[in-house]
Amino acid sequence: MKHLEEKTIASRTLFEGRVVRLQVDEVLLPNGNTSTREIIKHPGAVCVMAVTEEGKLILVRQYRKAMDKVTLEIPAGKLNPGEDPAACALRELEEETGLVAEGLDPVIAFYTAPGFTDERIHFFRARGLKRGTFRPDEDEFVERVELTLEECREKIKSGEICDAKTVMAVWLREMEEAGLR
């Protein structure tokens, strides 16, 4: 695949934040031209699809500043440096929902927006939910919501479920209920 690759000529970090790092690279293209690439470096994240015994999907209602919108998303969070994704997922699930999973099955890991960021989300399916301790971070404001598959479909239509990982969780539930997974 070498004929498709771009070579880095120069790389500048223009911003180093708490969450993202902005890097602008000058690259040599396969045809000899040069171009620039705007890249958002991200530590990576996890998300958890957790389903109650009654078949309801666990969601978190929260405000998202980037979109200026209150959303319903499956529990998720950023990886700490060097943190094991499964340990992170268990932690985030309990912090945001007060639920503890007996175990986690890895479903898939995916890049969220390969055109401009290296953010990769590790997607887990929780097994055996038990009551734990709801303890969001001091400056985190979240509410737990439990929805049937039909209610999830309605929330996709109404736009409250509106992000990739959560749509994926709903589709996965759909496949599970149909016996496809």
Place this chain on the structure above:
Amino acid sequence: MKHLEEKTIASRTLFEGRVVRLQVDEVLLPNGNTSTREIIKHPGAVCVMAVTEEGKLILVRQYRKAMDKVTLEIPAGKLNPGEDPAACALRELEEETGLVAEGLDPVIAFYTAPGFTDERIHFFRARGLKRGTFRPDEDEFVERVELTLEECREKIKSGEICDAKTVMAVWLREMEEAGLR
């Protein structure tokens, strides 16, 4: 949902690029504390799930600088200012694969990474593929690939299919083949 919202106290644009704009906002949290939000503003994008008469999914092989990786993704591209998403999707499909769709059905629109960006992808399903003109942008290097569902599953395992929108397309194919959609 007002009790979850954050109020903007100040907003600074730190970088204005060709693709992204970096904005750092100071916000007032529901508990009266202040915090900062690092936000990547993005014009939005489209992607197209196109399936041949033989049931093969149309993919594009390309190099992604953000991940330093050659990937297989469904055809996609950024929206031009004011551009109609369906028109953009038809254009990107033809440019990147040389295929023209008779029509497009909207499947869903989703935010890719709500924690830090407002990027939203409009996901379409193509109808009636015909041969058009393969004409990638001068500095765009892409190859068309057609894969069966089974081959797509293998490419997910091998990591060549590795981004959210393309995994979603494979899952949707799986649901279509099972008669769920």
